[in-house]
Amino acid sequence: MSESLQTRSLGEPSVAEVILGQSPPSSAYNDAEDGLPFFQGKADFGLMHPTPRMWCNAGQKFAKAGDVLMSVRAPVGDVNIATGDCVIGRGIAAVRAGAEVDPWFLYFALLHSKPILEARATGSTFASVNKTTLHELEIPFAKHPEQTAIGSVLRLVVEKLGQEGQAVDTAQELKRATMRELFTRGLRGEAQKDTEIGLVPESWAPRTILELCEIWSGGTPRKSVAEYWSGDIPWVSGKDLKLPALDDAIDHVSAEGVEAASRLAPQGAVLLLVRGMGLAKDLPVAVINRPMAFNQDVKALVSRGVYSGQFLRSAIYAGKDRLLSQIVPSAHGTMTLNLNDVETFKIACPTDPDEAAEIVTILDALDRKIALHRQKRAVLEELFQSLLHKLMTGEICVADLDLSALPPASATA
Numbered sequence: 001m002s003e004s005l006q007t008r009s010l011g012e013p014s015v016a017e018v019i020l021g022q023s024p025p026s027s028a029y030n031d032a033e034d035g036l037p038f039f040q041g042k043a044d045f046g047l048m049h050p051t052p053r054m055w056c057n058a059g060q061k062f063a064k065a066g067d068v069l070m071s072v073r074a075p076v077g078d079v080n081i082a083t084g085d086c087v088i089g090r091g092i093a094a095v096r097a098g099a100e101v102d103p104w105f106l107y108f109a110l111l112h113s114k115p116i117l118e119a120r121a122t123g124s125t126f127a128s129v130n131k132t133t134l135h136e137l138e139i140p141f142a143k144h145p146e147q148t149a150i151g152s153v154l155r156l157v158v159e160k161l162g163q164e165g166q167a168v169d170t171a172q173e174l175k176r177a178t179m180r181e182l183f184t185r186g187l188r189g190e191a192q193k194d195t196e197i198g199l200v201p202e203s204w205a206p207r208t209i210l211e212l213c214e215i216w217s218g219g220t221p222r223k224s225v226a227e228y229w230s231g232d233i234p235w236v237s238g239k240d241l242k243l244p245a246l247d248d249a250i251d252h253v254s255a256e257g258v259e260a261a262s263r264l265a266p267q268g269a270v271l272l273l274v275r276g277m278g279l280a281k282d283l284p285v286a287v288i289n290r291p292m293a294f295n296q297d298v299k300a301l302v303s304r305g306v307y308s309g310q311f312l313r314s315a316i317y318a319g320k321d322r323l324l325s326q327i328v329p330s331a332h333g334t335m336t337l338n339l340n341d342v343e344t345f346k347i348a349c350p351t352d353p354d355e356a357a358e359i360v361t362i363l364d365a366l367d368r369k370i371a372l373h374r375q376k377r378a379v380l381e382e383l384f385q386s387l388l389h390k391l392m393t394g395e396i397c398v399a400d401l402d403l404s405a406l407p408p409a410s411a412t413a
Contacts, residue, residue: 011135021088041091059087077114104151228257241284
């Protein structure tokens with residue numbers, strides 16, 4: 001740490017005041033906005049500020065605008081900044097900046113210190129930290145002008161990060177709305193007809209996945225055979241199915257591994273998760289941009305040639321709620337889609353192949369927009385983590401930075 005950046009104990013009165021939360025009586029909770037916002041833990045936290053879900057009219061411990069709210073019970077160390085007076089429960093501590101500390105600098109100093117608090121947390125059931133641990137925490141400390149500059153710089157990056165995150169959410173909602181429109185109205189201005197899967201354009205028809213695709217099963221090569229796992233063939237499991245198109249996977253296998261236990265799906269095939277907790281909230285389904293192997297929790301849908309994998313993936317996802325309604329828990333509670341339900345699942349299909357191709361083009365453009373904002377968000381996240389570490393350890397100072405490309409910070413706390 002540089003000479004200009006030292007450490008001070010959080011419990012020093014000129015550094016901060018630590019206020020541990022306390023649970024009010026359950027009769028005081030409400031969702032009718034009676035009283036002050038009530039925060040209980042990380043579940044209430046946003047990017048930088050909490051969002052109230054409950055209110056309390058008989059609180060016992062309070063935070064003020066500008067206080068850092070810290071989660072002190074599993075998980076430990078996550079922070080937000082209060083935007084107004086609020087009640088804090090036992091899962092929260094309010095850390096109020098002292099006379100020698102800038103509130104935003106304190107916020108980022110505590111965020112930087114999260115790994116230290118996690119290591120010091122105690123408790124066999126729920127990890128937690130107590131007031132003594134917080135008081136003894138050593139945080140970075142600089143002269144006040146440098147604190148203010150550091151807080152402003154890091155806040156700029158986080159606000160830009162939030163903007164890109166919002167842009168991703170907006171673009172995803174636009175895509176969802178566009179898909180609903182495309183698969184119920186099409187692109188030709190046709191009248192609609194009612195079918196067993198809902199409204200579709202007059203010339204369209206519902207068709208089953210088995211009519212349109214071969215359905216392949218995969219598997220897992222033995223982990224004990226090293227040569228099976230020494231190749232460069234992507235091997236897809238549920239943890240990979242997070243984007244509409246896949247270029248790679250976390251794990252890779254050899255050709256011998258594929259031959260022994262899996263199967264190689266061709267480029268353009270659709271991979272659908274049929275077993276696993278990934279089915280609890282969404283339908284993990286993706287088209288692959290290169291040949292890939294896959295495990296037993298995934299089915300490969302290989303087009304019989306009528307429609308592209310990109311169209312099939314979009315049509316399946318557009319009807320995901322109907323398919324998700326077929327999920328049944330296994331004996332062990334695992335979410336499962338039965339093969340018969342996949343085979344008989346119907347999707348809306350145009351009779352004109354050009355219309356299907358045009359739909360793919362529209363949705364591809366939206367996917368590229370989403371991917372661009374995700375990439376920007378990932379770059380900003382990497383920048384933030386790097387700046388947080390370097391500024392809080394004194395490796396660099398604010399004067400070393402060129403932030404002309406970033407917008408000014410918001411005027412609100």
